[in-house]
Amino acid sequence: MKIFVTGSESFVGKELVKVSLENGIEVSGCDLIQKNSQPYDFHSTDIRSKELRDIIPEGVDTVIHLAAIARDGDCKSNPVLCYDVNFSGTINIIDSARARGARQIIFASTEWVYGPFKPGEVKNEDTLIDPAVLDSDYAFSKILSEFALRERYRITSIPTTILRFGIIYGPRPSPWSAVESLFFEVATTEEIKVNSLATGRHFVHVSDIARGMIKSLGLSGLNTINLIGDRLVTLGEIIETSKRILGKNPKIIEADSSKFNQRPLSNQRAKKLLGWYPEIDLEAGLKTLLKII
Numbered sequence: 001m002k003i004f005v006t007g008s009e010s011f012v013g014k015e016l017v018k019v020s021l022e023n024g025i026e027v028s029g030c031d032l033i034q035k036n037s038q039p040y041d042f043h044s045t046d047i048r049s050k051e052l053r054d055i056i057p058e059g060v061d062t063v064i065h066l067a068a069i070a071r072d073g074d075c076k077s078n079p080v081l082c083y084d085v086n087f088s089g090t091i092n093i094i095d096s097a098r099a100r101g102a103r104q105i106i107f108a109s110t111e112w113v114y115g116p117f118k119p120g121e122v123k124n125e126d127t128l129i130d131p132a133v134l135d136s137d138y139a140f141s142k143i144l145s146e147f148a149l150r151e152r153y154r155i156t157s158i159p160t161t162i163l164r165f166g167i168i169y170g171p172r173p174s175p176w177s178a179v180e181s182l183f184f185e186v187a188t189t190e191e192i193k194v195n196s197l198a199t200g201r202h203f204v205h206v207s208d209i210a211r212g213m214i215k216s217l218g219l220s221g222l223n224t225i226n227l228i229g230d231r232l233v234t235l236g237e238i239i240e241t242s243k244r245i246l247g248k249n250p251k252i253i254e255a256d257s258s259k260f261n262q263r264p265l266s267n268q269r270a271k272k273l274l275g276w277y278p279e280i281d282l283e284a285g286l287k288t289l290l291k292i293i
Contacts, residue, residue, distance in 0.1 A: 005029035007067030011172045019210040047089040052096040062104040063097040075137035086141035104159040112139035124266040125224045153222045166228030170206035186242040187293040191251045197236030198260035202228035205280040215274040
């Protein structure tokens with residue numbers, strides 16, 4: 001098995017490369033940095049570059065496209081660059097993969113394409129998405145890329161897997177999700193302020209995301225799959241579990257308990273189609289963060 005990974009030196013990319021090498025998968029990849037962190041065939045290349053057609057190995061089994069401008073603040077501050085990298089870059093990846101005879105494309109999308117949630121609403125991969133309600137340039141660039149992938153699949157029939165990631169966390173210097181941020185605050189401060197402790201997300205550890213991508217290798221047809229945590233985890237639960245692990249007891253100040261936000265999603269398709277499920281629960285995941293404090 002041979003894979004090519006864009007964004008191979010990103011937080012998720014590094015974990016994917018590590019897990020792939022451990023499983024005997026031959027890895028090559030590209031990123032904008034100059035030096036790779038692990039022993040694989042690395043190229044310092046922009047995903048918008050035409051050089052990709054020469055860099056992607058001929059007949060590669062799977063191209064896994066992770067590279068993107070992922071922080072919404074960065075997308076809002078420079079939307080032209082956001083769409084050029086995230087959308088135009090994806091088109092270049094698709095066309096380059098096709099030119100090199102790739103047997104599959106895996107695309108890293110996001111749960112943010114689902115937009116806002118109504119109270120009590122649970123969404124899955126069959127939920128109709130209205131791009132007009134998206135208020136995030138990042139999410140809009142991802143749903144545009146999904147449309148492009150579906151259209152290219154219709155024309156080329158190259159097996160295409162769209163993975164909508166949940167909120168990913170794990171040991172990294174930055175940028176942090178709410179999980180890393182709250183864990184660090186519990187460890188280092190005496191007072192923590194949150195809007196509502198009941199706000200919750202389907203947080204998922206980076207190691208589980210890497211396993212999900214490995215499980216997706218060789219999938220036929222066109223598939224859209226949520227890779228998310230098994231259940232909603234609230235900010236309150238993150239804080240309480242962090243306090244127990246760290247032996248700390250900071251004061252918690254909640255601005256308004258009634259103004260919480262939750263995004264209930266289903267990961268049943270990943271379980272049925274891939275045989276994938278999150279192995280790292282909240283407590284085990286938080287313990288991996290001890291190295292960042």
